[in-house]
Amino acid sequence: QSVLTQPPSASGTPGQRVTISCSGSSSNIGSNTVNWYQQLPGTAPKFLIYSNNQRPSGVPDRFSGSKSGTSASLAISGLQSEDEADYYCATWDDSLNGPVFGGGTKLTVL
Amino acid sequence: QVQLQESGPGLVKPSETLSLTCTVSGGSINSFYWSWIRQPPGKGLEWIGYTYYSGSTNYNPSLKSRVTISIDTSKNQFSLKLSSVTAADTAVYFCARISSSRGYGMDVWGQGTTVTVSS
Helix, strand or coil, X not given: CCCEECCCXXXXXXXXXXXXXXXXXXXXXXXXXXXXXXXXXXXXXXXXXXXCCECCCCCCCXXXXXXXXXXXXXXXXXXXXXXXXXXXXXXEECCCCEEEEECCEEEEEC | CCEEEEECCCEECCCCCEEEXXXXXXXXXXXXXXXXXXXXXXXXXXXXXXXXXXXXXXECCCCCCCEEEEEECCCCEEEEEEXXXXXXXXXXXXXXXXXXXXXXXXXXXXXXXXXEEXX
């Protein structure tokens, strides 16, 4: 079981807006910022969102993140076929003094 | 532009030690944390451990008794050793840079290397 909880799957049609949730606890999300990764099939994860809502250069503004309390969410607007991938949330865990991941959400573009 | 590249045997026998190296190019290994993460087939990401450029380390408690991560700043490399491996250690192993200025996110990743544990 992963420390952070994500829904195993999500889906949407092109152009739609989808959100992916990530739930944690006071020792991780509750006291640290959240990062998100996108993993296309057969590739390494890509840094998508950091510090809850910041995008690294090159990441489209269709991707946005937010955090409230011990939960966070990733939103993708104007869904495109190339967004079909696995998405992972992650944060620092104060108990572990290390990073923890969610179990991943497989996004399907219908 | 910083790039990471994992290297090491793709096949390890049960009970032996898995050894991987990550080479950092295009930038200095100093002033960052450097991490190993693995992904078993069809499963999610698991943090293994990290080393700071100073040599201090921290490991996932679930693997701590079997893991050693070391760093060689003169070679711009850091390494992973995982002892007493079993089939459950079969996975794609990634190395990554942790950036404290970016929410302790892993902002640069290697392409990953597949390690199979089998006799």
